[in-house]
Amino acid sequence: MNKQEMWGCIATAPKMYFTKIQKIMKNLKDVQEIFNGTQKKLVEAGGLKSEEAAELLRHIERFNPKEYFEKLEKNNIKFVSVDDENYPEKLIPFDHKPYFLFYKGKLPDENATAVAMVGARACSNYGRNMAKKIGKELSERGVQVISGMARGVDTYSQLGAIEGGMSTYAVIGSGVDICYPVENIELYGDIINNGGIISEYPPGSSPEGWHFPQRNRIISGLADKIVVIEARENSGSLITVEWALEQGGDVMAVPGRVDDKLSQGCNRLIKSGAGIVTNVDDILSDLGYNAYYEQKKEKAKEKILEKDFLMLYSELGLQPKSIYELIETTGIVYEKIVTMLLKLQLEGLIEQPYENYFSIKNT
Template identity: 40%
Template sequence: MNGESSWDEPYAYWLANVPGIGNRMKRKLSAYGKSAREVYEMPEKELMQFLSAPKLEKMVRERRRWDVEGEYRKLQEEGVNFVSLLETSYPEKLAAIEDAPFGLYFYGRLPSKSVPSVAIIGARECSEYGRYMAGLWGSQLAQEGVALISGMARGIDSIGQRAALEAGGNSYAVLGCGTDICYPAENRKIYERMKTQGGILSEYSPGTGPKPQLFPPRNRIISGLSDVVVIIEAREKSGTLITADMALEQGKEVYVLPGRATDRLSEGCNRLIKQGAGLMLSVSEMLEETGLREKKRRWEEELSGTEADEGEKGHTKLEKCLDFYPKSIEQLQEESGMEYREIICRLMNLCMDGEVKQVSAGFYQKAGKYDIRI
């Protein structure tokens, strides 16, 4: 593998799996050491500045038993992508939250910072009205070019995601288990579809089974990846309200579907409205109020303007830097002198034209002219 991110990835994968050390400390250690490999090679005396004796013991034990290259190779063989906070391809919206996961495992793609994203969440045991609104808004958001974020749970979450996919949009599921486990199993169809129309993400390593204690922490990732959180039906003490609280702490907008005062499924939503949450009456109105429609319009204009201004010049500039061995986005940025967003847009177009292929998270290479099969 080539490029510093590629060189460092196996060590970032190791650091992500050191038990007993939180995301903030892993981030702090990496910033101090400048790379995950330097953390791995850091003398125990130096690590003592940051870690208590029990935590230091755990890290040292993991260093001794962990086959860094071998374990990372196994992950690649399983077809699971991995990205750490140390890489520029890590979702920018998520990196901005206080307790961002140090590492993310995923199938498909990662959400783009330039594309507006909305989470639709709510009751598992929802009413027919709730089902209808989740489907309607999921479809309308997809038609507006907004990415849908959710947890693929039964009820409102998966209904909204299914509607977005059926409308031709992109959706991303954040799981409370490993990405290789479809939970709940009944959502297998949308799970598989999201691998090509979005992505499946988790902070938990492959093989981690769904456990009750893993679901509340994953909610911070759902809200962290979203510009706006929309709640459709939630009881007074619903787990959905945990996500609403996390979204508010992260400075995100929260909108809710109002309901009848006598309806238990609307108790949580009505309470949030009383506390100042936005009133969700239509997708169009919400997009205007939050400025997401304007944000999308500006991004599309910027993309269009970049294509018009640069034309073949920008295309050729990037092509000259690409090769038949993988290069990271940082390498391409350094070699071409192009802006990060401009490179992403160009790479997307080149991938769609079949001239370039993405070989792993943040790494691209030229595509061969022929697909030779034996």
């Protein structure tokens, strides 16, 4: 078995929870040593009792990697391990990173900014409206929204993100083949089509209560910033904040009324130094990010650089060329090329340093 298959085997072994794997791997060089090890060696590595080590070795003997990965593929489920090239780079620095992930759709784009949005499940109308509005506006400006698809703030932030058109990702506390809560089945499908559903729990895993606090470290780890919208004083959403702070991440919060219990957690975060969110520009400014104008420019560029535009644009460089030279190399007639050059100038893609000479705009 290769390392991906080995991790697939470990992922499906009974009761091989993250904490057990972490204890074992702290004393082993890599996953290969588990497969080369004996019952005694696995117990000595820590994390497993004697019978647990024996059960793991029996599971390794029974595991059929070809059959298992074919089953995953048949169900449109992908698998990535910490030893794979496409494992999320943002998670790599953390000691508590998951050793493997299952996902439907795709993983977050490492080159795009990502913001995690979390908050109360039993949120107010204010919380729902703010979550959807901020999620949509972040998405419209090219920011990936990451959440957990839970009821309340998670749901509305991801509904907004889908409306905004950018990818959104849900890190869930069950297998990726299980939609929880069930009423989010439509959202579940939309997230897969627009981004991805991610979990460290193998397909078929039920949404156990202890899964959710653990999955929060993945939500915060994948994000460049955490935004909290409505959280009680002891809200589960604050677990994500704790993970973010441990990971060195930045936290922001939407303020609420001082007498509203749903806002006590957010207001305390702000009092303790978290950034305050009154609109989406607060988040983008804190990120030093001006994606809106960059995205707008890229879309304009893609729209006009088609067919003849692409040919004309490709003939231009930093060294100015005359309009007559461009007519000769492109074969575009004078009347048309004049209009095209004007449009390229208006879009800010080229400039005319002197009459009838054109070059790519040097930004």
